[in-house]
Amino acid sequence: MPEHHITLTTRDGQRLDFSCPDQSDIISAAENTGVLLPSLCRDGGCGACLGHCAEGDYDLGHYNASMLPDESVQRRDVLLCRTYPKTDLQITAPYDYAHINFGRNEARQAVISQLETIAERTMRLRLSWQDEQNGLAVEFEPGQCMELEIPGSGIRRAYSLANTGNWQGEMEFLIRLQPEGRFSGYLSQRANVGQVLNVYGPGGAFGLQADSINPAIFIAGGTGLAPFLSILRRMAEWGEDRVIHLIFGVNRESELFCVDELQGLQQQLPGLTVTVCVWQPETDWAGSSGTPADALQYYLQQQSGDYDIYLCGPPLLVTAATQIAMDSGIAETRIFSEKFG
Amino acid sequence: MFCYQCEQTTRSETGSGCQEVKGVCGKDETTADLQDLMIYGLQGIAQYATRLRKLGEAQPKADEFMLYALFTTLTNVNFNANRFAQLIKETAQWRDQLKSHYQELAAQQGEAVEDLGGPAQWQPAGTMPGLLIQAKEAAINVELAQVGEDIIGLRAMLLYGIKGAAAYAYHALMLGYRDDDIYAGFEQALEFLATHPTDADALLAWALRIGELNYRVMAMLDAANTGSFGAQQPGTVNLAPVKGKAILVSGHDLHDLAQLLEQTQGLGINVYTHGEMLPAHAYPKLKAYPHLSGNYGSAWQNQHNDFTAFPGPILMTSNCLVEPAHAYRQRIFTAGPVGWPGVRHIQNGDFAPVIAAAHALPGFTKDEPEHLINVGFGRDAVMGVADKVIDAVKTGAIQHFFLIGGCDGAAPGRNYFTEVAEQAPDDSVILTLGCGKYRFNSHDFGAIGGIPRLLDMGQCNDAYSAIQVASALAKAFDCGVNDLPLSMMISWFEQKAVAVLLTLLALGIRGIRLGPTLPAFLTPALLAKLSEAFDLKATGTATDDIRDALQKAA
Structure with missing residues (x-):
């Protein structure tokens, strides 16, 4: 079987070479x-493995068009x-070399220690x-x-960790129950405390640009809050304050979660401000109404300066917010996103 | 960004120095520029501290901040731009505090208040883009067009010497040793830099004054190390891992190591030294901890491999840190002046997070075959066998001493130092210190009349020990140090080595061979000046340099 030579260059200019049959x-x-390159769903559905092919021919298999317009x-x-190479390829990757893992992505076993509904169609899953x-x-x-594997099925789904790295073996996930979702179905119908899952990872290159000196805006749609919770919790744990504005939005008030914790984080992180917005609120909702993209637009109209924009949520939100940020003059290179759906 | 403070700086036909978005060491442009601006601000502290001293008041707390801040700017210490933004604020706060105090005290004493300019008046910009604009004026080479490369090189040599000496003084401070006269020396040197000096002779004289100051600093650190942990004793260190949970401690700070050993007592965790922490095994009060297990890995430039393979947390207490690889980024911790964005920093000597990590990580699963090397030939140990050494020289059993000391690094030319050690004749003794020794310290060099041919004197600051031994030998033979059958091959990498070099020159040591490449700030004119005054030479080939050295009769 012919093999193609792949050269991958990371954002920080480091080069990796490997063969692709x-x-x-x-x-x-x-x-x-x-070589474990950052990726999530491995199904063309999440956009986490986005790259750019500078040279060579390839076929693209089936993918979600909202992730690759x-x-x-x-x-x-x-x-x-x-991406299926037809010739040797030169690829550039939008992440640093440090985000690449090496070795084998072997499964480890974790037990469900907590399973809790925290809002409408939203569950908190804790594993040890x-x-x-x-x-x-x-x-x-x-x-x-x-990546969490549905027991006995071989089917894996990737979820962001909401807690911080720790030495007690604990993992926390915030999971939106999708009507037709395989993992959602498992979680809502069959999962129980004490069950054992195969866990793969960690993976993905989404995260705070630790070397940036710009203030940051986090835009979280629903359980897209999870990676931002992880970032903020670690900042609080380490005593590392930065200027950050978090915009957290859901469709209805009944879908809100972790609001009290966000208030607590604001006490610990003086540089943190939070806007919680609801797209279709009840009449007595006193907070911001609209989508996180609307809130971003409003925020950027009130502010000036260089920002790093971080987006995590459904593809439509990420696309809309990206456009708003770019229309406000924020460079594409300062916009970091992760979509799920 | 312009930085040429270390040996690995970018060199090209159009000029030397790292000027791109990232230096060779991994320091990015923002961090480098903010470091320059902070040093500019420190000169403002020095301007007022020197005035206050004239009015009879020392400012030890401001001085201690200055030592810490200077240390953060050494090569491979702190890469965290956000940390420097904070340190710049603190610098201005200290400066303002001293300024008000100076004005009050001068008024009280009826003295005229000097109207100081430059760093004394600088106000840090309120925004990051503003700070970065200010930083352009604080670069070491900002006046290149006006004063030329020789003056810039001399200013750089002085500043780098100050930085190196400050790092040693900070280590002593951590052990509770401070000296106000020494602190006054730092203030005066930084204040001198604030005057934009352009007189080459005055600059060189100041560089040598920093060499003298550093000699006193190294003496203070020697007193701190031996006073806290006992005089170094010859002994062996196991280079092989033993089964069990493990913590690796790198860098130079013996105080951090001592605290960690205390906090891990009885927990079933073995503590290993890495790099320049190796000499810790020679100090009686440190080696008394049974869980100070051994030494792991090699010199700093191999840390990606060493740290990836180490099955426990890693604590970095000073330089040399390079960008942590993903494989161990979550289990490496920094302390003191060290920092990397996104890496956990330990404050105030509470190593609980490191200990928690050690419990959670697998540790070594089996014992490896023991591999012992010798350490602990500090000045006390060598002086203890001085009679034997002197007799061996008198009888001709020892014909020559080679001091192969200093830093290691990645440059291929550093093989020179291994080759000198390996090719040194069997009737010569090799004194070594610093991390450059990792290239040859596991070789068996044998012994002469019971004296090991390889004597590891310790960390780079233990150059003080080497100087004491050389002085004692000179006294015994009633000659000068330059008349001894002693050759010094100094391997330099960063600013502590610059400080040590200035010390050796200030003591009048001649004929030092410096490598693997000469500092980029040593312009041809400056090198000619140092060659003429001190016979300072670049390293050649090991064979040629040994031949030249042996022409000194024993």
Whole structure:
């Protein structure tokens, strides 16, 4: 079987070389050589493995068009999990070398320690490592995710960790129950405290640009709050304050969660301000009405200066908010996003 | 960004210095510029501190802040731009505090209040873009067009010497050792830099004064280390891991190590030294901790491999930190002046997070075969066998001493120092210090009359020990140090090595060979000046340099 040579250059200019067999996608080929590139769903659905092909021919498999719009395809942006090389390729990646893992992405076993409905169609899932012989460290960068496997199915779904790296073996996820979702179905119907899941990761390159000196705006749609909670919790834990404005939005008040905790984080982080907005509020809702994109537009109209924009939520929100940020003069390179849906 | 303070700085035909968005060390442009601006602000503290001293008041707390701040700017120490934005604010606050106090005290004593300019008047911009604009005026080479590269090089050599000496003084301070006269020396040197000096002779004289100051600083650190932990004793260190939970401690700060050893007592966690922390095993009060298990890994530039493979947390107490790899980014911790964005910093000596990590991580799962090396030949140990050494020289058993000291680094030319050690004749003794020794310290060099041929004197600051030994030998033979059958091959990388070099020059040591490449701030004219005054030379080939050295009769 012919093999193609892949050269991947990271944002910080470091280079990786590996082979990709014909008919293999790039994420899988890299993994087979022990290189774990950031990715989430591996199904063309999340956009986490976005890259750009500077040279070479390839086929794109099936993917979610909201993650890779036509104009992106035209400029040769690719989703690496859906990129099948036809020749040698030169790829540039939008993340730093430090976000690449090396080794094997082997499953570890974790037990469900808590399962709780925290808002309408929203659950909090807590897991603890069960295989203590591998140590209890949960090491990840805030913003990263783990892949959770539905027991007995081999089906995996990636969810952002909402807690911080810790040495007690604990993981926390905020999960939106999707009507047709496989993991949602498992969680709402079959999952129980004490059950054991296979967990893979951590993965993903979304997260705070720790070396940036710009103030940041976080835009969270629903459970898109999870990576931002992780970032803010770690800042509070480490005593590292920064100027951050968080916009957290849901459709209805009944879908709100973690609002009290956000207030608590504001006490610990003087640089943090929070706008909670509801798209379709009840008449007595005293907070901001509209989508997080509306709130972003309003906020940017009141402010000036350089910002880093971080977006996590459904694709429509991420796309709309990205456009608003760019229309306000924020460079595309200062906008960091993760979509789910 | 313009930075040429370390050995690995970018060199090209059009000029030397890191000027791109990121330096070779990994320091980004923003961080480098903010460091320059902070140093400019520190000169403002010095301007008022020197005036206050003339009015009879010392400002030790401001001085201690100055030492810390200077230390953060050494190569491979702190890469966190947000930390420097905060330190700039603190610098201006200290400066303002001293300024008000100076004005009050002068008024009380009926003295005229001097109207100071430059850093004394600087107001830090309120925004980050504003600070970065101000930083352009604080770069070491900002006046290049007006004063030329020689003056810039001399100012740089002085500043880098100040930085290196400040790092040593900070280590001593952590052990509770301080000296107000020494602090006055730092203030005066920084105040001198604030005057935009352009007289080459005056600048060189100041650089040598910093060399003298650093000699006193190293003496203070030697007193701090030996006073806190006992005089170094010869002994062995195991380079092989043993089964169990593990913490790796790197950098130079023995106080941090001592605190960690205290906090991990009885917890079943083994503590390993890394890099320049190796000499810790020679101090009786540190090696008395049974869980100070051994030394792991090699010199700093190999840390990606060493730290990735280490199955526990890593504590970095000073330089040299390089960008932590993903594989261990969550389990590396910084302390003191060290910092990397997104890496957890330990405040106030509470190592509980490091200990929690050690419990959670797997540790070593089996014992490896023991591999022992010798350490602990500080001045007391060598002086203890001085009679034997002197007899061996008199009888001709020892024909020559080579001092191969200083930093290690990634440059291929550093093989020179290994080659000198390996090619040194069997009737010579090799004194070593600093992390450059990792290139050869696990070799078996044998012994001469019971004296090991390789004597590890300790950390780079233990150059003080080497100077004491050389002085004692000179006294025994009734000659000067330059007349001894002693050759110094100094491997430099960062600013502490600059301070040590200035100390050796200030003591009148001649014929030092410096490598693997000469500092970029040593312009041809400056090098010619130092060569003429001190016979300072670049390293050549090991074979040639050994041959030249041996022409000194034993």
